[in-house]
Amino acid sequence: MRIIGLDIHRVFAEAVALEGASLKRLGRIGMTRDHLAAFAAILEKTDHVVIEATGNATAVVEILAPHVARVAVANPLQVHLIAKAKTKTDKIDAGVLAQLYAAGFLPEVWLPDEATLARRRQVTRRSQLVKQRVRLKGIVQSILHAHLIPRCPHADLFGIKGRAWLRAQYLPEDEREAVERHIGEYDRLTEAQKGVERDIARAALDDENVKRIMTAPGIDMVVAVGLMAAIGRIDRFDDPDKLVAYIGLNPSVRQSGDGPAYHGRITKRGRSNARHLLVEAAWQAVRAPGTLRAFYERIRARRGNHIAAVAVARKLAVLIWHMLTKGEDYAWVRPALMARKMRALELAAGLPARRGQRGASYDYNLPEGRRADRAIAEHAEGAYRRMTQGWRRKGPGHGAGAATEERR
Known part of the structure; x- marks a missing residue:
């Protein structure tokens, strides 16, 4: 089996082939469809090609994949951490990709449909x-x-x-x-x-996952679609912590030997757009009654506004994982507000306005309808406050942020 590493630049790619223990330079390939198609024609069906994730990596995979056994796309940040070297050339970089893949150490990224x-x-x-x-x-x-x-x-x-x-x-x-x-x-x-x-x-309009995410507080069509674009398939994540880490909302950890683990700021690795959307949604969610507002105020009392908002964003990510994995809407969804969100989605899609007709979102226009809708969230908030009322924080060095709580 031959493994070919490609170090991609804006106008060309450096190709190196790994056969057994020896590296052979294949030269430079122009980064156009014609040049890549000509290069793909000389490859063998048993070849494996390795590239880094770049802005044009998807197009490269599309051209090369039909001609080889597999095209692997590497995470450039993790490859840099593994293969950091004093001597750096395009040939060395392409060779490192091939060698990491051959050794089974290549950190790959998911290729979306x-x-x-x-x-x-x-x-x-x-x-x-x-x-x-x-x-x-x-x-x-x-x-x-x-x-x-x-x-x-x-x-x-x-x-x-x-x-x-x-x-x-x-x-x-x-x-x-x-x-x-x-x-x-x-x-x-x-x-x-x-x-x-x-x-x-x-x-x-035809995506049930987007509409399901919109049942959570603070999340509208723009946030829901942005999150689904980042997530792709939820079954890629075995547990909610992996989704949190993918978005970059997990705390950094430093530990040595038998000493305690020190948790710092969030890593900010992964899908930055999804992280920004979740933080924006968190600020919206804490302005209305509900369990997330109670959670925010509990964290804010100890850590301040911004850390509390990030904690809410992380809580939303965990919540979204459970909703998508279990196929269930948010437990404390406000029916009238959700109807209003759906009507806004329909209008944004260009569906005709129904002036003079009372649709499902009409109740939100009435004060008594809004009060009844709000009462659902207030009930949930009160239940959360009663549940956490007897909790206290552990001493210093016993965990991170919002997770350092226990019952008396």
Whole structure:
């Protein structure tokens, strides 16, 4: 069996073949479809190819996989930790990939299916559009600041009232033209974002896992789709701790010999987009009554706001693993609020509005409906507070963060 390592760059890849104990340089291959197809044609059906996970790794796998026995994709961070060396060349890097694979030490990554890849691309497009819109707002704010104009008294500077206030401010002619150009670009990006969100919502309408995740507090369509794009298949994770580690919400641990384990900040390894979405969802969840708010306040009393929010995000990840694995909705789901989320999903997908008709989300518009819906969460919060009322924290050095609790 021949193992071929490819060290991929932007315009070329360095190829090295491992046969037995000897390494043989195969030369450079252009990173285009034609060049890769020509290289694939000279490979044998028994060959194994090893590459690192890069932005174009999926396309490389698609071209090479039909011509060889297997294409393995390595985790670049873990390969770097294993194979760190003083001498570094493209040939050495490709050879290291082949040798690690031959020895059974290659840390591989999961290759998502086409549907998951498409969802990840859509989530990334939306995230890029959001960042560009935020950047344009920042540019306009900097122009106002440079000309001693106070902060806008309205919540949204680019809203109807904010734009009317902006037009009433004194600005030099060139600065005013620049602001108008930025507003026009902002509107164009807003329409593009709506189009991407429409495509995301249409795919989410038929996804039971997305709708199941949305039953949890603080999670809307955008967060649910972003999490499913990162997770792919939940059966990849044998237990919730593995999902937490995949998202990078697990605490770092340092221990030597028989001494105690010291837990530090979260690792922040893995899917950063999913981690950011979960933290945002955590901040939303703790604003409403429920078990997560009670949990947040218990941790906040000892560790502060930000650590408590990250603890809630980790709790949400564990909760999502159980919901997807068991095929069950959130136990304390608020029916009227969930109906409202689903209606927002339908409208985002472009389904027609039903003005004058009372749908399932109508109860949330009525004060008594919202009170009844809220009572479910308040009951759960009260039960959690009573359960944890007699808990106390262990002494120092007996665990990490939110997990260092026991009964009296």
